[in-house]
Amino acid sequence: MDTNSWMNLAYLVLLGGALGGWVIYQNRGRMNQMMQGAVAWGLIFIGVVAAIGLWGDIRQSVAPRQAVLQGGEITVPQSPDGHYYLTAEVNGEPLRFMVDTGASDIVLTRADAARVGITEDDIVFSGRALSANGEVRIAPVRLDSVALGPVVAQGVRAMVNDGEMRQSLMGMSYLQTFSKIEIGDGALLLKP
Incomplete structure (x- = not known):
């Protein structure tokens, strides 16, 4: 001084x-x-x-966020409700998904389908699926692209759910494009 x-x-x-x-x-x-x-x-x-x-730590605890690590690995912290939520770009639009290893495909809410450019004319509810809320009508659709970190898939099969859903689901058809899926220590790790 x-x-x-x-x-x-x-x-x-x-x-x-x-x-x-x-x-x-x-x-x-x-x-x-x-x-x-x-x-x-x-x-x-x-x-x-x-x-x-401590605001950064508090915010991470209240609303944990995914991170892309070196080598393209993606870590998704467990949220306070016990689920894993991640954000992927679908047709260029960021969408928040709940990871659901029990779902075969990506399942979109009607609102999220509209956000990514799927019009009502594109939706034909021709199938049925069993969900936690019982049987629901579903419409098969194709997504131009789904990108999560370094993993980009083109022409991805997905379903639009006609039932009430708060959150779109990230199912196994897309998650299997990663070489390894690991859950432990309060985080989901996706390795390309």
Whole structure:
């Protein structure tokens, strides 16, 4: 620190001391209350600083996100509800999927199908499938492209679900394009 910085620091310490002395003098009859207030504000300040410093960790815990690692490996942290959610580009549009190793194909909600350019005219509910909610009507469709990290597939078979679904599902037909699928330590690891 140079001389100017030391002078500024000394000025701030004197100013803080003067203000602190004035507050103590004004509240000399209520010292107990004043100390309680000072401790409360100090704890609030420390809490805010800690929250700002830990925000990245907090955000990752609340809404974990996938990451592409060196070598193209993709790690998907387990969400608080116990499922694995990943984002893939379908026909150039980012879509969020729940990983479902029990689903044979990619299963799109009607809303997600519309987002990726599948019109109502393209959807013909010609099949049926058993889901957790019972039997539902499904429509087979072809997706131009599905990209997840370095793995890009063209002409991918998928289904549009006519039933109520909150989330599109990433099934095994696409997941099998990865050479290895590993679940452990609270994460799903996909190796190209």
